[in-house]
Amino acid sequence: MRHAPRTLSHVCEVPLPVDQTRSRVDGYDFRAPDSWDQFADVVALAYGGYEAVPEYRKIIGDIFEPKRSLLAHRAGETCATLALYSLDMSVPGGRQPIAGIGYVTVDPTHRRRGLMRDLIRRTLTGLHDRGEEAVAALHTTEPAIYGRFGFGSATRAVRIRIPRSSRELSTRPPAAPTDPPPSVRVLDPARCGAEITRIYEHAIDRRPGMPRRDGTWMRRALLDLPERRGGAGRLLCMLAGADDGEPATGYALYSLTAHWENSYPRYEVHVRELFANDPTAYVNLWRALLDIDLGGTVIADRPVDDAILALLDDPRSAAPVARDQLYTRPVDVARALAGRGYGAEVDLVLAVADPICPWNVGRWRLRTGTYEGECARTSAPADLALTVRELGAVHLGGTSLTQLAAAGRVVEHRAGALRAATRAFHHDPAPFCPTVF
Ligand SMILES: CC(C)(COP(=O)(O)OP(=O)(O)OC[C@H]1O[C@@H](n2cnc3c(N)ncnc32)[C@H](O)[C@@H]1OP(=O)(O)O)[C@@H](O)C(=O)NCCC(=O)NCCS
Known part of the structure; x- marks a missing residue:
């Protein structure tokens, strides 16, 4: 039986101004930039005036696709930016080309007159007219911004904080070998880029939402700038399952922040990334992270259904907090x-x-x-x-x-x-x- 018909506008929750399909801004020119340098000043200003250190700027510049990106300018000055990336992302059933949108910024003196809307509209129209990626994706600084442009919250993560008191795991052999002890090595990430890339590539097809990483994107994933450590030590890499010359099957990227309580060491362990392609490597990585000497709380952003919540004897102690990721x-x-x-x-x-x-x-x-x-x-x-x-x-x-x-x-x-x-x-x-x- 069919329900009583309701109009489309009834379900169109997005607050629609008069006509979003046309430009409402006058006096600006829109064009592709020549290089990242034309973006840098507006981006720095929009995100609080921080200057990117040269190493970071180099990687951002290498990833940048100027011919696909867009800037708005007036009187020779860049007023607004939008970067477009050609991504190959896992989706249910395989992979799909995705147009990744980033660095949507508008100079503070040119805001709230429709520049962001026009950049988004021009970008989506261009993708359609040229028959390019059929799906666009972005991360947002503020979740309230992009629903009006048709972007929906598609992936979520949970922030977990596992206290020192909850290290017990509920695994039984063979997933948790105790003798010999877990085979995990700690290395400088720069020394194991190829293994990380191989494990990551293998992990992509098991979970939607993961972009492929070529060499430049992987360099960005492993970037460890002292200026961005926020008080933590240098980035470290654990490799699991690399015994007897066998290739590693899991890795964790992590860093430690020194912290003391009543003269006892309770260092925070920040897990930047953890991927494992078999349960033994997965359990061994977590075992090793939870057992780090001086370690206190282990903090990580994980998939909402990550196995760690089934692995901890006391998952409540990790107090998972969900947040939106990709739109x-x-x-x-x-x-x-x-x-x-x-x-x-x-x-x-x-x-x-x-x-x-x-x-x-x-x-x-x-x-x-x-x-x-x-x-x-x-x-x-x-x-x-x-x-x-x-x-x-x-x-x-x-x-x-x-x-x-x-x-x-x-x-x-x-x-x-x-x-x-x-x-x-x-x-x-x-x-x-x-x-x-
Ligand atoms: C967010 C930003 C790009 C908006 O640029 P802008 O040119 O002022 O935006 P527009 O004038 O095109 O606004 C379009 C709509 O978005 C709304 N909007 C703009 N910024 C918003 C925000 N931070 N939160 C919620 N809504 C916002 C506007 O009110 C307008 O609403 P309407 O559809 O009801 O008319 C700009 O404020 C900026 O550069 N911020 C700092 C960097 C940043 O956060 N970028 C987003 C990265 S994902």
């Missing part, structure tokens, strides 16, 4: 939906609203096999109505359509469609993005 949005609905895999077979018509990209507006028929989907425009009646923001939120399989419907952000027009779609879009394990861009 995604379809640039082209049909290609975006056809570019990922699905967990169940569905045949659905989605009525889609889009505040910025008019080519996405309308009804789309999504037919999925167990692993793949196809999507095309249709005139058939809608089963679900939603905006691109909701499609972005569920794209990596970590946000539930049922949850969004309970918040009034998705409307079900055919009984059963919501449940079926929720199953199809869901992915286990949950997505996680370890790279900020």
Whole structure:
């Protein structure tokens, strides 16, 4: 039975100004920059006036794709910036090219007149017109900014703080060998870049949301500038499972911050990254991190379903706190939906609203096999109505359509469609993005 029809604008939660599809700013020119240097001053000003040290600036400049990025200028001065990165990211069922947006900044004296909106709109329109990436993604300094542009919260992390008193693990052999003791080596990350890259590359396809890292992105992931340590010691790397000449199967990047309580050492152990490709390496890495001499609290940002919460005897003590990470949005609905895999077979018509990209507006028929989907425009009646923001939120399989419907952000027009779609879009394990861009 079909529910009473409701209009699309009813579910379009995004506050829409008069017309978001056209420029509302006058007097600015928009063009691709020649190099990172044209971005640097506005970026530094926007983020608090910090000057990037030369080593960091070099890496940011190497990653930068000037031909794909955009700046707004007036009277020869850069007033606003947007960097665009060509990413290859894991999505449910495989990998998909993703347009990564970063360094959206506007000079403080040019704010609140629509420059950010215009940079985003021009970027999405350009991607569409040139038939490039069908999905865009970004990290945001403030979560309230990008929903209006159709970006939905797609991955989450939990910050865990494991106290010294909760080191007990609930593993049994063979996952937790105690004799011989865990085979973990501590090395300078610069000495094991190739092994880290190999382990990371292997880990990508098990979890959506992880971008591939070429040499430059990996150099950035391993960057350890004294100016950015915030009082911690240098970055260290643990490799697990590298016995008898066998390749390592897991690594942890971490640093220690000296801390004393009543004259006892209680150093904070900050885990920047931990990836392991088998349970033994995973358990051994955590065992070693929790057993570090002088160690107090171990702090890490982990996937919401990370095994550490099943590994600790007392997971409550880690007090996990969830936060949003990556925001995604379809640039082209049909290609975006056809570019990922699905967990169940569905045949659905989605009525889609889009505040910025008019080519996405309308009804789309999504037919999925167990692993793949196809999507095309249709005139058939809608089963679900939603905006691109909701499609972005569920794209990596970590946000539930049922949850969004309970918040009034998705409307079900055919009984059963919501449940079926929720199953199809869901992915286990949950997505996680370890790279900020
Ligand atoms: C965030 C920033 C880029 C906004 O630039 P801007 O040119 O002033 O933004 P616009 O004028 O295009 O604003 C577009 C809309 O976003 C809203 N908006 C802008 N900044 C916002 C913020 N920090 N939080 C919530 N909404 C914001 C505006 O109110 C406007 O709303 P509307 O749709 O109701 O009209 C700018 O303030 C900045 O450079 N901040 C520091 C760097 C930063 O945080 N960048 C974001 C990186 S992800």
